[in-house]
Amino acid sequence: MAFPAKLSSYVRIQGFSMKLRSRLALMALLALVPLLIFSALAAKRLSDGTRENAIRAMQETANATALIIDRELQGALSAVLVLSRSPLLLDEKFAQFYDQAKSTASGDSAWVILYAPDGRQALNTRVPYGAPLLIRPSPDELPPIISAKGVHISGMVWSRALKKHIIFIDVPVTTRSGKNYVLSQAVYADHFGVAFKERDIPSTWVVGIFDKEGMTIARSIGADQFVGKKANPDTVEAIRLGVDSFRKHVVRGELEVYDVITHSDLSGWAVAVGVPVEEIDGQVREAGYMAAGGLLLAVFAALMGSGIVGRQLASSIETAAIASDMLGKSEELPPLRRSGTREIDHLQHAIVSAAAKLKAAETKNAELLDSERTARQAAELENRRKDEFLAMLGHELRNPLSAITSAVSLLRLRVGDDPAVRRPTDIIHRQSAHLRSLLDDLLDLSRVIYGKVQLDMQPTDLAALIGGSIKNMTDTAKLSRHTFSLSTVPVMVSADLTRMEQIFSNLIDNAVKYTDEGGSIQVSVTQGHGMALLRVADTGVGMGPELLPYVFDVFVQGDNTLARTKGGMGIGLSLIKKLVELHGGTVAAFSEGVGRGSVFEVRLPVLASGASAEAAGHAIDAALDGVKVLLVEDQDDLREMTQALLAELGLQVWSAANGRDALAIAAAHRPQVALIDIGLPDMSGYELAVALRGNDQAAPMHLIALSGYGLAGDKQRAAAAGFHHHLTKPLPLDELRQYLAALNLP
Template identity: 40%
Template sequence: MRLRSHYIVLALAIGIPVALFGAIALHILQDTQHSSAIGRIEQSATLTARAIDADIYRAQSVLKVLGHSHALARGDLALFYEQAREASAAPGGWIILYDSSGQQLINTRRPYGIGLPRRPDPEQVTAMLASGQGQVTGIKWGEALKNYFVMVEQPIQTPSGQRYVIGQAFSPAFFAHSFAGGALPPGWRVAILDRAGVIIARSENADKFVGVTVRPATLAAIDKIRSGVFTHLSGDDNEMVDAFTRSERSGWSIIIGAPVAEINAAVWRGVPVMSAGLVIALIAALALAMLAGRHLVRFVARASQAAALLGRGGAVDSLPRSGIHELESLNEAIREASKRLQAEMRSRSDAENERNALLVSEKTARARAEEQNAAKDEFLAMLGHELRNPLSAVASAVSILDNGRNIDDAMAQRARDVLRRQTDHLRKLVDDLLEVNRALMGKLELDKAPIDLAEMVRRCVDTLKASGRTAAFTLRIDTVPAIVNADPTRLLQVIDNLLDNAVKYSPGGGEIVLSVRQVGDAAELKVRDSGLGIPADLLPHVFDIFVQGKQSLQRAHGGLGIGLSLVRRLVELHGGYVRIDSEGSGKGSTATVTLPRLAGHAAVAPDAPSIPAARLRRVLLVEDNTDAREMMSMLLQLRSCDVVSAASGPEAIAAALAGQPELAFIDIGLPGMDGYAVARALKADERTAAIELIALTGYGSANDRSLALDAGFARHFTKPIRLEDLDLALTAQTQGSTVE
């Protein structure tokens, strides 16, 4: 055989393995590219489903929060309408509230107060209320909206037992954000289907396809399994690879498709380069057979090792450079394949981490919701107990008084004392609830003045002694003057709550020590008792709202667990802080309040109210509650008042024109025409403008007082009115327009 033949044989021996290697590498690259592209489609479908689940979860969370609205609980739909508008979880979305019959009560897409239709499928409302489970609907056509929409719905129940279904509505365009922004290649198509296979949103030709049911073959493919990949011909006869997955929360299906030609194009673009390299290698082999042969053998060995490493999922960080351009291109292709493989593996790892994070977040949110629900149930149980005890005593005292001749004067007096104490207790429960709510929401207003903390302590102790609750205790007071800038009423609340706890949790009597001292630039108040003490596990939570130590079924200590929460908030509003210390159960406890001290200031003593002598007055009483109207009328008559009563706004205006009273007590929450409207009407008529108007209502916030002043009221009292306030209103002359 001639040397040329050897060179040809050697060239062929080199060229054939190179050609085979090129084919193998191309096949590996094609498989890698194809797998990577399919994985990317599947990952995009999964991330889109998570984005939709997140939107639905956010909407469900908003609906649950709205379900606990105080406005909805007390039936204030106008305020609830404003809260729902602000809380909508979707730009361009709207919230609908249905009653148990499916009648729309509010619709934030429509103005409040206009007539709203009844939903066409009231049985869905009945089913949700029966099961207690919400739903995510399929796509619907709204006749009034003239467009498609979907709903996330949740059944709710107010503390009063009223049941509703509240829903968040979305337009299909809202879900387009899940695949908008150019994150996917231009040739890819995305569609979101409801459980019936109807298209909710689509990345292309949305106006044409939204509301259309997909092909039966597609519907059959996605109904078999939760997620997967299938190939089909599109409407324009392009072969497509579709990856689909199903949303956890909604049951919707997300389909992302990519053209098969686009997936394969990246691999086939390397075929001409590989072929050219093979031809050049064969021609060069004729002249450089030996050298090229050795070089090619070594190169093929290294490339084969790299390909095997890629097949095992390893990373090809570097390859020795080759002097042959075509072979170096193969090196680059292997390195690029390695980079893409590693990127895909990192992407899958990130997706797994994200899924785990979402699971942890969901478990945390569920645990928090369960804790809040348990706290709510416990609080409602406590509130029911605390309300039933005084109501039981009141009912018994009334029954005793109803016996008339069968009881002596001492029994009647004791019954009246019980009525007075228990109504005061009920008033304190309601006041505590309102005060702590306003304090936690930052709506308390302080009227500060320089006052002596020691003097405030002595006043609280004198009041407690007068009530007789300290008979079994030894009270020791050790104070020095300490001037602080504080609201006297709020500071008395702080001291009274701490003293009340010291007495309540020292059932066997003992010693209670109160001290006030100056510590640097601060004034320090300490209240120490020798009572039950606080367990170590409860001590870090004593300031949490509704938190109390464990009690027996008899609840000997009572209370709602809000006193110390109110104390801490009031002290913080004064720029101070409070601390509770205890060495454990049975070892007593110490409460320490520290406030900024004013140096060089004199305390301002509060003026005692002066009540002029009573005189006969003509009084108009406006109250829609029959019992409350009758009892208030009797109280006024006992104070020598000539009383005319009215149960509504129009009756009140007519009675005022006919009787020309000097004074009018007006309830705010009247049916139809509220108390503010009555006041404005009376002040607008010159025949009744001189009547002194007094608001008597259950609404007692600063905003309510401001509304009363604007409407023309001279005074503002909350129900039930204290007798001293009633006497003051009957005897004092109005000095301008002031609201108390």
């Protein structure tokens, strides 16, 4: 064959070449293969047949012994059953019944006993009637026998009076007067040795009879030594399984035996037959040794012949073997030399080709890994920049929003009850809070989708809240294209006002979006069964049965054409469901089909207490009166509005624009609370917190961080710097009031 030139540059010699010799030996032994196979099959058949016959004989012995035991037990049981129906017994004529029972006793090995439920004997045919009687050795067995109302065959019981082991065959009896007894036939355990006398058992075989717990009742060999004792642990375990089995195991630590275990259906006892392994396997082993010896001689002769021939080709195979080994280790192949054997040369060529392909694949894989690593690092950088941008955006938006919120909160505190001013300020305040909530959701949408939103719960009249929201929608002509009706009754719930308005607004938006102009939208608030029910019904496009079960899933939308026309990403209803569940409520959707409108029902728990929110607010205001607060904020407008707002709440407020002034004020006025902006010009809020905590001239104070960053990591960093609480801009006034009131400062 034409051999590639490059192959001549690779060679390595190693002193191992068994593969070719093995193949030659196999060829030489080819004629012996049928002999090997048939000899092995014959030996296997002989071994299996001998073993199967012995095991079958063991099984037959075990089954026959079990049948003899069942026969003996059935005879005793039949006698007891007949006696249990005796009118003398049922009429409690025990003296006459004693004579009847004694006449049925079979020999000296069995007698009849009548037991009361507590184990005392009412009569015993082994002793004269009226003689003193003993208590049953195991009286605790009797109540379950009476309760079960069935036949019971005991295990081994030691009689201290008779100094022998006994078996009880028990039948529960209820006399005509309603008294319960147990009629038993007691049998000496050694009576069951009759089973061994009726079978011609080989002298080397051991047959044992065991109760359910593995206690030896009878034994064909060594009865005096083993009767009344438990079998070895593995035999006990096999007996308790209650399944007929065959096994091979070691007894007394030295004798290996085959065991067959069968069980009596009547009593649950087990019969085990043990035979030494050597007795069964010895003859088979001898025949096997002879066959194996002949086969070994034939194999030896074949190997000798193949070795002589294989030695001539040994050197040719060495190069391919070593090259294969080096290929597996990804090592550079040294120059190979032609072997002169066509097959070997072809193998070497394949190895060299595989080495080249492997090296190319490794190079390509390294390039792909580098490319993946570069792309992953770029993606991680972009993701980190995105997070930083969103955090910065939130911070920049929260600062002006915080000033607006503080200013409108101050206006609300000062306008009094003038409705012309009060209503606009309320709207600005509520919508500012709504804007802040939407900003939080923008920065961390997963908080809303997965129920991680923090709710500001307070007593709320759901009807009033819905009515106010409807008024706002009416003012903006949101409902002008539809027929709208509202029916409410006052009902108090615990709710976050902003989130509840968001829930209702989303429901109305959904109804308006999918109801054509001129359609009807009905809103009602009712109460029943301890729940407040908000119901929004429309005459819009409705939903088919295939959509209804999934309407609250994220990104689920109806007909694609309609979804593109109306807009939306399919998260509104999912958001509603999460927010309602955070309020401890439920939401459900109903529709009779496409084109037949939709109904959405929100259920919320009604407040159990009638405590007024106004009274709670007065209590909070009283707790804040005179509390000394240090406000640290670098933005002038925000600092001015926040200071005025805090002062309006009754707090005594000092303000500083930087950390240096804050430290001076803290030393001079010793405030009780410090409200600190994190982004200060001369030092960070974290550094200021550490300085205040280490300032001996300043009184110990509660430190509250105020930041435009509200992620979990920001709160953890504030806590690590020593802050007791963290607030996110714009300043959540109600949360601050409740926190300060809870401190109960003097």
